[in-house]
Amino acid sequence: MTTTLQPLIEGWDGKDRAAVESIYQAHRSDVDFIATLLTLCSSPNTERGASWLLKAHVEEGPVPDKAQHKRFYQALLSAHHWETRLHLLQVMHRVPLPKLQQLTVYHWLTHQLQDPNKFVRAWTYHGLEHIARWYPEHRDEVDAFITLAMKDEAPSVKARLRRLAKGQ
Numbered sequence: 001m002t003t004t005l006q007p008l009i010e011g012w013d014g015k016d017r018a019a020v021e022s023i024y025q026a027h028r029s030d031v032d033f034i035a036t037l038l039t040l041c042s043s044p045n046t047e048r049g050a051s052w053l054l055k056a057h058v059e060e061g062p063v064p065d066k067a068q069h070k071r072f073y074q075a076l077l078s079a080h081h082w083e084t085r086l087h088l089l090q091v092m093h094r095v096p097l098p099k100l101q102q103l104t105v106y107h108w109l110t111h112q113l114q115d116p117n118k119f120v121r122a123w124t125y126h127g128l129e130h131i132a133r134w135y136p137e138h139r140d141e142v143d144a145f146i147t148l149a150m151k152d153e154a155p156s157v158k159a160r161l162r163r164l165a166k167g168q
Helices: 002-011 017-027 033-040 047-060 066-078 082-094 099-112 118-134 136-152 155-165
Strands: none
Touching (some): 002 017, 002 033, 002 047, 017 047, 033 047, 033 066, 066 082, 066 099, 082 118, 118 136, 136 155
């Protein structure tokens, strides 16, 4: 299916929501939809559209299976575009982090706290919070990051942190 989806995603202008939703509706039931999207998330030409589709799909319910968890996090770590990072960070809590990747992903996320995009930073805290829930050895450091952020971060980041504190 990569050969079917790839040109559609490459043809998307990155702005037309109706166009990308149409792609989603036409392909969301494909058997290898998630696997194909994970592959396309690894290419700079398709990562934005593929990550948008993957986010929409995961929010609707289906999540990558256990064998695809590693690929999801590889896509996150290799994302070039800020929107790709944002999309994957927004659904990270639905994709369990394999133990063998936890330190790599954790350290990558701590570097993302310096991202110039406040939305990426906000959702990076979200990702760190979920790592601390899955791997409690990170709890103290994540709490320290969040405490500091509540003093120094942009209002939009603080709003995300307040929602996170409420479990949202």
